Amino acid sequence: MREITVLSGGIGGARFLQGLLHALRSGLVPGAAPDARVTVVANTADDLWLHGLKVCPDLDTVMYTLGDGIDTDRGWGRREETWSAKEELAAYGVEPTWFGLGDRDLATHLVRTQMLDAGYPLSEVTEALCRRWQPGVRLLPMSDDRVETHIAIADPDSASGRRVVHFQEYWVRLRAEVPAEAVVVVGLDDSSPAPGVVDAITDADLVVVPPSNPVVSVGTILGVPRIREAVRATKAPVVGVSPIVGGTHVRGMAQQLLTAIGVPVTASGVALHYGARSADGVLDGWLVGDVDAALVPEVRAAGIACAAVPL
Numbered sequence: 001m002r003e004i005t006v007l008s009g010g011i012g013g014a015r016f017l018q019g020l021l022h023a024l025r026s027g028l029v030p031g032a033a034p035d036a037r038v039t040v041v042a043n044t045a046d047d048l049w050l051h052g053l054k055v056c057p058d059l060d061t062v063m064y065t066l067g068d069g070i071d072t073d074r075g076w077g078r079r080e081e082t083w084s085a086k087e088e089l090a091a092y093g094v095e096p097t098w099f100g101l102g103d104r105d106l107a108t109h110l111v112r113t114q115m116l117d118a119g120y121p122l123s124e125v126t127e128a129l130c131r132r133w134q135p136g137v138r139l140l141p142m143s144d145d146r147v148e149t150h151i152a153i154a155d156p157d158s159a160s161g162r163r164v165v166h167f168q169e170y171w172v173r174l175r176a177e178v179p180a181e182a183v184v185v186v187g188l189d190d191s192s193p194a195p196g197v198v199d200a201i202t203d204a205d206l207v208v209v210p211p212s213n214p215v216v217s218v219g220t221i222l223g224v225p226r227i228r229e230a231v232r233a234t235k236a237p238v239v240g241v242s243p244i245v246g247g248t249h250v251r252g253m254a255q256q257l258l259t260a261i262g263v264p265v266t267a268s269g270v271a272l273h274y275g276a277r278s279a280d281g282v283l284d285g286w287l288v289g290d291v292d293a294a295l296v297p298e299v300r301a302a303g304i305a306c307a308a309v310p311l
């Protein structure tokens with residue numbers, strides 16, 4: 001195995017990638033060359049424009065985590081961060097004040113926005129930023145097109161009884177504490193895979209679905225036209241790791257969003273949501289936590305190889 005492709009969101013995917021790279025480079029992955037190339041296809045639907053800057057949380061979380069610049073307690077943003085610009089913006093009463101842009105992190109968004117304004121596509125911007133961070137993977141945005149996840153929530157004050165907020169407002173300001181009624185990914189149907197994404201999937205020796213959010217991370221990547229087809233067509237085995245262990249997510253808001261789309265919040269529910277490649281889905285194999293061993297038969301019955309391991 002020389003080419004491994006991982007479809008990743010933010011914090012969960014980045015931490016999985018840290019483990020994968022450590023195992024690979026230590027020669028612990030049977031059948032994989034220690035210098036196997038890892039390509040990360042990252043979700044960009046969490047992206048947002050803030051104070052005139054393009055912020056790409058999942059791309060930056062993977063880049064900072066694997067480039068050793070991440071704040072390990074928060075799991076996002078830079079370590080040794082300062083917040084002077086954020087404090088000054090708040091002093092001016094500039095909204096949103098609920099999204100923390102650190103001074104060091106701002107430099108990334110300034111460089112990215114300047115390059116986007118100069119006409120470089122997000123994929124080339126990401127490649128340029130990675131020349132500094134050297135994450136040890138090829139980091140590709142799922143698309144160079146603008147795609148944004150918005151969440152419909154109940155709003156008794158509005159005529160329709162609901163309103164739509166950007167995913168980051170739902171997650172960061174509302175802490176996913178209001179029921180999500182629908183997930184709307186703006187621009188997804190008109191988006192195209194970024195250069196190299198389809199080939200990275202079809203030419204891989206292994207495709208991995210890490211424990212990222214099945215709805216707003218893996219779900220949005222698979223929702224980019226042609227990406228799901230590439231996963232279904234690849235010669236590589238497609239193996240996933242359950243983000244749900246013991247009936248709940250490890251962190252984040254997968255529980256709330258799976259509920260919003262009617263998927264059971266179980267290790268088997270997510271596997272069946274992704275589906276077996278032999279049916280109409282994308283998975284050949286699925287790993288569940290030891291605590292979920294009782295769910296293995298249900299996953300196997302759906303045509304997906306399955307094992308319970310200490311996730």
Ligand code: FO1
Binds near residue numbers: 011061100171
């Ligand atoms: N998450 C928070 O909970 N609070 C924040 O203020 C915040 C700021 C932020 C800034 C840059 C960035 O790349 C990520 C940031 N995140 C923050 C995390 C972000 O909401 C999540 O990492 C992803 O969008 C979900 O995976």
